[in-house]
Amino acid sequence: MSPTPFPSPASGADAAPTEVEPAAHPDDIRVRVGRGQVDIDWDPLPGAAGYLVHRSDGGGPFHVVDHGGGDLLAVPGPPYADTSVEPGRTVRYAVRPVHDPDRPDAGPLGPASAPVAARADGAARVDVDVDAGRPVGPVHRPWRDMVGSEHLSLLLSADRVGGEPMGAGLAAALSRVHRELGVERVRAHGLLGDDLGVYREVEGRPVHDFTGIDAVLDVLAPTGLRPVLELSFVPRALARDPSREVTAAGVSSPPRDWDRWGALVGDLVRHLRARVGDDELRRWAVEVWNEPDLDCFWTGSREDYLRMYDVTARAVRAACPGLPVGGPATAATRWIEPFLDHVDVSGAPLDFLSTHVYGSPPLDLRPALARHDRAGTPLRWTEWGPSPTHFAPVNDSVLSAAFVATGMREAAGRVAALACWVASDHFEELGRPPALLHGGFGLLSVGNLAKPRYWALWMLERLGPVELAARLDGDGAGTLVRAWPSVDPDTGRVAVVLWNGTLDQGVLARSAQRARLDRSVRLRVGGLGAGTYEVRHRRLDEETSNLAATARRLGVHGWPTGEQWAGLRAADHLADAAPPTIVTPADGRLVLPLTLPMPSVSLVELTPR
Structure with a gap:
C-alpha cells in the first residue's frame, strides 16, 4: 500500500469527461453445447472493462443473461457458461462490451452466434492436465490484502x-x-x-x-x-x-x-x-x-x-x-x-x-x-x-464457495485486493442474526464456524507460491470446471484447487438442472520428481464439509443447543474425500479420477515423502 505520486492541485476547473474507447464489439461469438449448459467464448477487446452476454430464445429479441447476482451483470471477460437455458431450446448469443460501468448499455451489441440447441445429455467429463515442471509465475492472492467487517x-x-x-x-x-x-x-x-x-x-x-x-x-x-x-x-x-x-x-x-x-x-x-x-x-x-x-x-x-x-x-x-x-x-x-x-x-x-x-x-x-x-x-x-443482500440463502451455500474461487482466480494478478464482505456473521447494520444459518454475509458463522466461502479461501491459501501450467479439456472445461495448480519449489509439494461452479444462482432452486452439471474429472499431473508421494484429496460439497449439512444432521433449528454446538465444532474442518494414500508415480506422472458435483470445491495435494 505504498503511496503513488499524485498531481499538483489544479485550478479547480471542471474536468472534461475522458473519452472512452471507440465503439467496437466482439464479432466472432463461439458457442459450445454441453450437458446442461452452453459455453460462450469471444476475443477480448482492448480497453473494455467487461462484457454483457445477451441471449435470444427461439428467435426472439436479445436480453441480458441474468445470473441472479443482484448487482452489475457484466463479467470481466470470456468464457461464460449459461446454465439457465432449458434443454431443447434453440438459442443464439451476442456480446456487448462495457467500457464505462455507469453506462453498461452504451456499447454496441455484436453480431449473433449461430443458433444452437441446449441439451440435457452428454459425456460430462473434463480432463485437467498439470505439468509440475512448468512454472508460469507467482500465485497472486487477492484475498490476503483485506477482509470486510461490520463496524x-x-x-x-x-x-x-x-x-x-x-x-x-x-x-x-x-x-x-x-x-x-x-x-x-x-x-x-x-x-x-x-x-x-x-x-x-x-x-x-x-x-x-x-x-x-x-x-x-x-x-x-x-x-x-x-x-x-x-x-x-x-x-x-x-x-x-x-x-x-x-x-x-x-x-x-x-x-x-x-x-x-x-x-x-x-x-x-x-x-x-x-x-x-x-x-x-x-x-x-x-x-x-x-x-x-x-x-x-x-x-x-x-x-x-x-x-x-x-x-x-x-x-x-x-x-x-x-x-x-x-x-x-x-x-x-x-x-x-x-x-x-x-x-x-x-x-x-x-x-x-x-x-x-x-x-x-x-x-x-x-x-x-x-x-x-x-x-x-x-x-x-x-x-x-x-x-x-443480507439474509440471502446463497451466502450460506456451497455455490458461493465456487463463486469465490472463480472470482479470486479471475482477479489474481490484476487487483491488489478482492475483499470478501464480511469476516463474521456478527453483523447488525441490517439486523442481528436470528439463527445460526440465516444467509448472513460472514465467512464465519456466529460461533466462529467455517461456512463454505471460508473453506474455498482456506483451500486457495494452501496453494504453493508458484503457479503451474495447466490445460483443461472436455464438457464445461474452463467454464464450469476450473483449476488452480501450484507447487512449492522448496518442498516439491503440488497443490491443485479444482471446482465446479456457475454464476447462475438460479440452479439452487433447480435440482434437476443442478444434477446435469455434475462432472467427472480426470486430474493428470506430470513432471513429478522421483520417489513416493502422499496423495490427499479434501472436498467441500453439499454433504461434505458443509456447515448447513452438519447442522441438518444434528437437528439444529434456529440456534444450536449446547450439545449441538459441540457437534458443530467437532465437524469444523475440511473433510477428506477419501483416506490419504501413498503412491509412486510412473515416469513422473499420476492420474487421479475425481467427481466434482455441482457445486463443489476440491483440494488435491501431492506431498513428497
Whole structure:
C-alpha cells in the first residue's frame, strides 16, 4: 500500500469527461453445447472493462443473461457458461462490451452466434492436465490484502447473540481469518459514527475525542489485522442534516462545515501517527466514505462526495504523507470515470482506486486507469461477495464457495485486493442474526464456524507460491470446471484447487438442472520428481464439509443447543474425500479420477515423502 505520486492541485476547473474507447464489439461469438449448459467464448477487446452476454430464445429479441447476482451483470471477460437455458431450446448469443460501468448499455451489441440447441445429455467429463515442471509465475492472492467487517465498535460489545458474545466472537473471527487465510487488514467500516464519540461541540467549538477508537484498536491489535480506516459516517453534531441516519451510530448527510470535517480527519490521523508511528501507519490505509452513490449511505450529490474526497484526502496527506488514501468506494462499480476525471483536475491524492461489486467477478478497471495516466495504481475491491443482500440463502451455500474461487482466480494478478464482505456473521447494520444459518454475509458463522466461502479461501491459501501450467479439456472445461495448480519449489509439494461452479444462482432452486452439471474429472499431473508421494484429496460439497449439512444432521433449528454446538465444532474442518494414500508415480506422472458435483470445491495435494 505504498503511496503513488499524485498531481499538483489544479485550478479547480471542471474536468472534461475522458473519452472512452471507440465503439467496437466482439464479432466472432463461439458457442459450445454441453450437458446442461452452453459455453460462450469471444476475443477480448482492448480497453473494455467487461462484457454483457445477451441471449435470444427461439428467435426472439436479445436480453441480458441474468445470473441472479443482484448487482452489475457484466463479467470481466470470456468464457461464460449459461446454465439457465432449458434443454431443447434453440438459442443464439451476442456480446456487448462495457467500457464505462455507469453506462453498461452504451456499447454496441455484436453480431449473433449461430443458433444452437441446449441439451440435457452428454459425456460430462473434463480432463485437467498439470505439468509440475512448468512454472508460469507467482500465485497472486487477492484475498490476503483485506477482509470486510461490520463496524469495529462491535468489538467492544458485551451483548450476546445465539448465546455467543458479539465482541469476543468478532475478535475470534478476525483472528482466524488472519491466522488461517493470511489476511493482513480489515476494513474498519463506519469508524466516525457516534457510537465511538469522536466529535462534539462545546459552546460552538469542536471537541475531538479518540478514546473510543483507541479502545477498538486495542482489541483489534491481538487479532494480527491492521485497519483500513473507512472514514464514515458524519457525526450528528457536524452533519448538515442530523436526521438522516444510516444506523443509530451513523449519519449519511454531508458535513455542514467542511473545514471542521477536514480538521477532524487531520487530528485523527495525527493522533494515530503519534500512537503507532510512521512505519506502522503507512501499512494501514484510508478509504473515503462508503458507497456514496447510494441514497441510504449518502444524501448529498455526487459533487458533494467529490468535495468530501478532496477535503479528506488532503487532510490525510497533510497529517501523514505516507498513509495511503483512496476511493470512491462506490457500489456496483459506479462513478469510476467521473471520479478519475475529478481527481485529475483537483489534484487530490489517490493512492488506490476502490469500488464494490456483488454477484460477478470484478471488472477490469486497468484500462480506465490507463486512460487517466494512472496505470499501476492499485485496485482495491473493498466489498465483494455472491450477493448484496443480507439474509440471502446463497451466502450460506456451497455455490458461493465456487463463486469465490472463480472470482479470486479471475482477479489474481490484476487487483491488489478482492475483499470478501464480511469476516463474521456478527453483523447488525441490517439486523442481528436470528439463527445460526440465516444467509448472513460472514465467512464465519456466529460461533466462529467455517461456512463454505471460508473453506474455498482456506483451500486457495494452501496453494504453493508458484503457479503451474495447466490445460483443461472436455464438457464445461474452463467454464464450469476450473483449476488452480501450484507447487512449492522448496518442498516439491503440488497443490491443485479444482471446482465446479456457475454464476447462475438460479440452479439452487433447480435440482434437476443442478444434477446435469455434475462432472467427472480426470486430474493428470506430470513432471513429478522421483520417489513416493502422499496423495490427499479434501472436498467441500453439499454433504461434505458443509456447515448447513452438519447442522441438518444434528437437528439444529434456529440456534444450536449446547450439545449441538459441540457437534458443530467437532465437524469444523475440511473433510477428506477419501483416506490419504501413498503412491509412486510412473515416469513422473499420476492420474487421479475425481467427481466434482455441482457445486463443489476440491483440494488435491501431492506431498513428497
